[in-house]
Amino acid sequence: MRCGLVLVALLTLPVAAGRADEADDAFAKKLGAIVRDPRQSLWARVEAANMIGKIGPNAGAAAGDLIAVIERLRPTEQEPLQEAIVEALGQLGAPAKAALPAFTRLAGRTIDLDLALKQSRDAILNSSDSQEIDALARQLLSRDPSSRVRATKALSDLGPVARNAAPFLAIALGDADADVRRGAINAINRVTPNAKPTEAFVRAIAVDLRDPDANYRLLAVRALGRLGAPASIAVADIDALRSDPDPDVRRAVVDALNRIPIPQLPPGVTATNP
Incomplete structure (x- = not known):
């Protein structure tokens, strides 16, 4: 009682x-x-x-x-x-x-x-x-690069259910830390697989076209080639790698330029599909 x-x-x-x-x-x-x-x-x-x-x-x-x-x-x-x-x-x-x-x-x-x-x-x-997604999105704003990298990986693993974090991942595309930027690129591919690539997304990939490591240059060229038309803004940067010292990169450049429509380029810049 x-x-x-x-x-x-x-x-x-x-x-x-x-x-x-x-x-x-x-x-x-x-x-x-x-x-x-x-x-x-x-x-x-x-x-x-x-x-x-x-x-x-x-x-x-x-x-x-x-x-x-x-x-x-x-x-x-x-x-x-x-x-x-x-x-x-x-x-x-x-x-x-x-x-x-x-x-x-x-x-x-x-x-x-x-x-x-x-x-x-x-x-x-x-x-x-x-x-969890809200917490990870906030973690992308951490001052610690390793925390930001972990957040991109976790959001990537969650896939489309983490689409609400896409605006934070878009900010991470401009991160000064290369691993964070690459993590954000991968996460956006997984979180919003059907979204049209933005200019910021394309330019984030194109950053690696200038990387000293040939493997990163190769991956960037291939990724841009797969994007097709949205990667047209990076054609001049891709074309600059025709004489890359790495033969795999040079071959990837030829393939990418065959996939990407050539836009109107600035005066003095030329690029032709092979």
Whole structure:
């Protein structure tokens, strides 16, 4: 009875938007303790789980308690509680990412639970991706070049789901660090695979046409050749490598110029398709 009164008191407390993080955590942990306590009634535990779900991501501190309960319950034991916990975890979003392995073990118990699992899994993954992408986009602005490089690689691995980070990657195309710039080029290819190459993108690739390393010059020529018409702004730079000391680069130049339409060049500059 005393535990039930505690729950009622908790449920009647206002959840202020400006509550400090410490207060949010304490409140969530009290609710999580009720969900986890087998001495509580099933109703009290379900209501506590529902309350956690209503609070949402600010109740992330309760995620551990919720996960512990669904991992402990047997397949047909306290099904309303299992479903309430799964739904609450979905409302928590990114803080509940650790619940995903447990979701796999819960699958196939009931139709209602399977539906809740799918909805919550999608909500957690979408929330996690969004927060991760935002964090990586901010990392592209770090003063540490190695952090910026890691961010480009991580965004590249995420692929099209990270398209919201494209404006930040576009800024990174002009990065003074060559590895960051190359990472941004690769990430843009993966994040926005169907987008028309921008002038900044083409010029970022063309920077490597002047690199002392023949391998980078070769890769740049080939990449520009694959772009075709959008790379026409770099034709003069590509044409300048016809006499490159590396034979592979010279051959790649011929192939690239066959693929790229020649634009109107400035006076005194000539370039003809072989």
